[in-house]
Amino acid sequence: MRHSEKRAGATDFLLLLLTILFPAGLLSVFKGCPAGEDGSWMSCHWAEMAVLGISCVLLICALIHLFVPDPGVKTGIDAAVIPMAALSIFLPKNLIRLCMMADMRCHVYMRPFTAVLSALILCMAFVDLLLYKRK
Amino acid sequence: MELCAQQIAKWYHRRSDGANRFFAVKEMSFSACSGTLTVLTGRSGSGKTTLLHMLGTLLRPDQGKVLLDGRDLYSMDDRELSRFRNSRYGIIPQGYTAVRSLTVLENILLPVKMYGRGKDVLSGPDPAKQEAQRLLLRFGMADLSDEYPDRLSGGEQRRLAVARALAGKPPVILADEPTGDLDDENTACVMEELRKAADEGAIVVVVTHENDALSYADYSWRMNAGYLAAEN
Amino acid sequence: MDFRKLPIRNLVRRPGRTATLVLLVLLLSFTMFGGALTLLSIRGGTKSLEGRLGADVIVVPSEMASKVNLDNVLLMGTTGSYYMKADILDQIRAVEGVEKASAQLFMASLRASCCSVAVQVIGFDPEEDFTVQPWITRSFKRGLGDMEVLVGSRVSTEVGGNIRIYEKDCRVAGRLESTGTQMDTAVYATIDTVRTLIKAAEDLGHDLKLPGDPSELVSAVYVKVSDGASADNAAGYINGHIRRTEAIRTKNMLTDVSDSMAGVSFVMTILIAAVWLLVFFLILIAFLMILRERKKEFASLRVLGASSGMLSSMVFRETAIISFTGGLAGIALACLIVFPFSALIEKMLDLPFLRPAAGTIAGLAVGTLVMCMITGIIASAWSAYKLGHVDVSMILREE
Numbered sequence: 001m002r003h004s005e006k007r008a009g010a011t012d013f014l015l016l017l018l019t020i021l022f023p024a025g026l027l028s029v030f031k032g033c034p035a036g037e038d039g040s041w042m043s044c045h046w047a048e049m050a051v052l053g054i055s056c057v058l059l060i061c062a063l064i065h066l067f068v069p070d071p072g073v074k075t076g077i078d079a080a081v082i083p084m085a086a087l088s089i090f091l092p093k094n095l096i097r098l099c100m101m102a103d104m105r106c107h108v109y110m111r112p113f114t115a116v117l118s119a120l121i122l123c124m125a126f127v128d129l130l131l132y133k134r135k
Numbered sequence: 136m137e138l139c140a141q142q143i144a145k146w147y148h149r150r151s152d153g154a155n156r157f158f159a160v161k162e163m164s165f166s167a168c169s170g171t172l173t174v175l176t177g178r179s180g181s182g183k184t185t186l187l188h189m190l191g192t193l194l195r196p197d198q199g200k201v202l203l204d205g206r207d208l209y210s211m212d213d214r215e216l217s218r219f220r221n222s223r224y225g226i227i228p229q230g231y232t233a234v235r236s237l238t239v240l241e242n243i244l245l246p247v248k249m250y251g252r253g254k255d256v257l258s259g260p261d262p263a264k265q266e267a268q269r270l271l272l273r274f275g276m277a278d279l280s281d282e283y284p285d286r287l288s289g290g291e292q293r294r295l296a297v298a299r300a301l302a303g304k305p306p307v308i309l310a311d312e313p314t315g316d317l318d319d320e321n322t323a324c325v326m327e328e329l330r331k332a333a334d335e336g337a338i339v340v341v342v343t344h345e346n347d348a349l350s351y352a353d354y355s356w357r358m359n360a361g362y363l364a365a366e367n
Numbered sequence: 368m369d370f371r372k373l374p375i376r377n378l379v380r381r382p383g384r385t386a387t388l389v390l391l392v393l394l395l396s397f398t399m400f401g402g403a404l405t406l407l408s409i410r411g412g413t414k415s416l417e418g419r420l421g422a423d424v425i426v427v428p429s430e431m432a433s434k435v436n437l438d439n440v441l442l443m444g445t446t447g448s449y450y451m452k453a454d455i456l457d458q459i460r461a462v463e464g465v466e467k468a469s470a471q472l473f474m475a476s477l478r479a480s481c482c483s484v485a486v487q488v489i490g491f492d493p494e495e496d497f498t499v500q501p502w503i504t505r506s507f508k509r510g511l512g513d514m515e516v517l518v519g520s521r522v523s524t525e526v527g528g529n530i531r532i533y534e535k536d537c538r539v540a541g542r543l544e545s546t547g548t549q550m551d552t553a554v555y556a557t558i559d560t561v562r563t564l565i566k567a568a569e570d571l572g573h574d575l576k577l578p579g580d581p582s583e584l585v586s587a588v589y590v591k592v593s594d595g596a597s598a599d600n601a602a603g604y605i606n607g608h609i610r611r612t613e614a615i616r617t618k619n620m621l622t623d624v625s626d627s628m629a630g631v632s633f634v635m636t637i638l639i640a641a642v643w644l645l646v647f648f649l650i651l652i653a654f655l656m657i658l659r660e661r662k663k664e665f666a667s668l669r670v671l672g673a674s675s676g677m678l679s680s681m682v683f684r685e686t687a688i689i690s691f692t693g694g695l696a697g698i699a700l701a702c703l704i705v706f707p708f709s710a711l712i713e714k715m716l717d718l719p720f721l722r723p724a725a726g727t728i729a730g731l732a733v734g735t736l737v738m739c740m741i742t743g744i745i746a747s748a749w750s751a752y753k754l755g756h757v758d759v760s761m762i763l764r765e766e
Binding site for chain 3 (some may be wrong): 109119
C-alpha cells in the first residue's frame, strides 16, 4: 500500500483521543484551584485558561490531521503540534505563576495533568512525523 | 568426493505391530560421486524421504554409517554437524520452508550468510548474490526478489527453495520432490539447473515420483517398501 | 541480512504478536517500578519524619488532644491554632528526666485580601529549639531576624520576596529542604514574629479566641528526656500533674504511621506478585501457542545449517528485545505518572512521601529492567528448548 492512499492510521486516532482528553480533563477532574470565597480568582486560574486555550487548538489540529489525507498537511500539523505541546508543558508555573502552596489543586492536579498530556501529545506527533518521514 | 551410506537402516516401533519393528529403510548401502545426478523413485511411503534425510545429516540412522569423503557424519556433535551441513549441503526439503520474515532474496542468501560467509565480499560483486539473481531470473522470479514468501504461490515457493539450495554452490545437493508443484516448463528449468550443478562437480540426489526426471539422471534407483533396487 | 538480525526481523514482521507481548511486559515493569518507587518514597518520607522529630514527648492543650487526630496534627505537621499558658514550659522543665523543653506557637493565615496565602505559621524559639532548628540550619546559615520567615519547600515564593500575613510583610529569608510531609507547606518564624502577627490579626478584627495575651501563650511544648530517663514516665507525670495538658509519646505516633505504611507495603507487594505471575503465565502461554506455528520454520533453519544452540539463542534474543522494550516503556510510563502526580499520591495515601535520590531511582529502573528480562527469558525457556531441538525429519514430512 502506498502511503498517500492511507487515509488515517493508529497515530491519527491516538492523537485525537489525547487531544480530546486534554481539555476534557482540565474542565473536570484536573481543574485548577476554585475561586476564593470573595469570588476572586488566584493566579493559577489564568494559567489554566491559557492551557485550556492551547488544548482546544491542539484538538482542532488533531481533527484536521485525521480528516485531511494529504501527507504534506499531516506532517505540517505534526510540526506545529510539537512546539505547541512543548509550550503547554512550560506554561503553568514557568510562564504563568501558579498558587503559592504546592499542595493546592493547581499543583496537585492541573499542572501534572497538563505536563503528562502535553508530553504524550508531543511524543505522538513526533512518532507520527517519523512514520511519515520514513516512507 | 563421494557420499556413501554403509549398511544403514531406519526403523520405528509401531504399537499396532506389537513388539515388531517397522522398517522405513531396510539395511542397504548407497553411494554417489561428484559430478553425478542420481534419481531415487518409488511410491509414497517407500522410504525415499527417510533415506534422503539420513544422507542429508537430518536423521540419524539406527544402524550403519553415512560418510562424506570418508568422514563419518553422525560422529560429529550438533554444532559441528550443523556447520558442516551449512557449508557442504544444499537441501531442498518437501513443502514450504521459506523463512517468512525474510524477503525472497534474503531467503536465498540465508545459508551463505548464516555463519558470516560472504561478508568480506560486501564491496565487490558478491558471487552468491549474483548466482541468486541469475537463478531468480532463470526461474522467472526476478521481480519478486523483494517480496515476502507469504505473497508467493506454491510453485514460486518451490523454486525459491531450489534457488536457496543452489546459490551457495554446495558440493552436495539433496532434493526432495523439487518439481512437486511445478508445470512442465518450470520442471524443465529446475531439472536443468540441477543437472548443471552436477556437471559443475556436485553430488546431486533427487527424490521424485515423476518419471520426467529420469532423463536427466546418470543413475536411477527405485525404492520399494524400504528396499533399494537399481533401475539402470 | 545477517543471522543475528533475524530476531528483529521476526518481531517486525509479526507486529500484532510483538505488540501484545511488549504490552504484557510493559504492564509488569509499570507495576514493579511504579509500586517500588511509591514504597520507597513513603519509606523515605517516614524516615525523614523520624529524623525531624527530635522530641520524645509533645505536650499540647488537652482540649486540642480530644478534638483532632493528633497523628495528623503533629506528625504530618498540620498544625492548628490552639494555645495554652506559657508558664507550662517552666513546669515541664521541672519534671524529672526532662533534659530539654522548647515551646512553639502556631497560627494560621487566611486566604483573603489581608494575606498573600493561607499558610500555617510556626513560631519557634531560636535559643532553645531543638526540633525545627537543626533542620533549618542545614540550608540556612545565619540567625532568623525579626519579621523574617523561612518557607517550606512547597511554598513557592522566591527567597528575598515577601509574604503578606495580616497586612504585615514578612521577608522570605530562605527555603527549607523537602521532608515529604505537610511541614513542607508551612512557614517558620521566631516566636516573637508570630506574636506580632497574632497582634496584627487581632488589630484587623479577626477573633483568634486567645485565652490571654499572646506574649504569655504557647501552642505546644516539645520535650526531650535525658539519657536513661523514661519518656513514658515523663509523659505520665506531665499528664498527672500539669493541668489542661496532654503529653503524647512520639514513638506511639510513629508506630501508627509505620503500621499504615506496612499496610500499603503489603498491598503493593501482593499486587506486584500477582501481576508478575499473571504476566509470566501469559508470556508462557503466548510462547507455547506460537511454538506449533514456528516449528516448521525452525526445522527449515536446521536444514539450512543452524545448530540447536543458534535457534534457542534466537528465541532468547527475541524475548530479550521484547522484555527490554516493554520494560523500558513501562518504566517511562511509571515515571510519567508517579513523578508529576506525587503530590496527588501523597494526598490519597495520607502518608509522608519523599522521592528517593536519583541514584536509587536509576538503580530501581535497572533492577526492574533486569527482572523483566529474566521473567521473559524464563517464560520462553521451554519454547526455546523445544524449538532448538525440533525433530527436523518428522516436521518436514508433516505436510
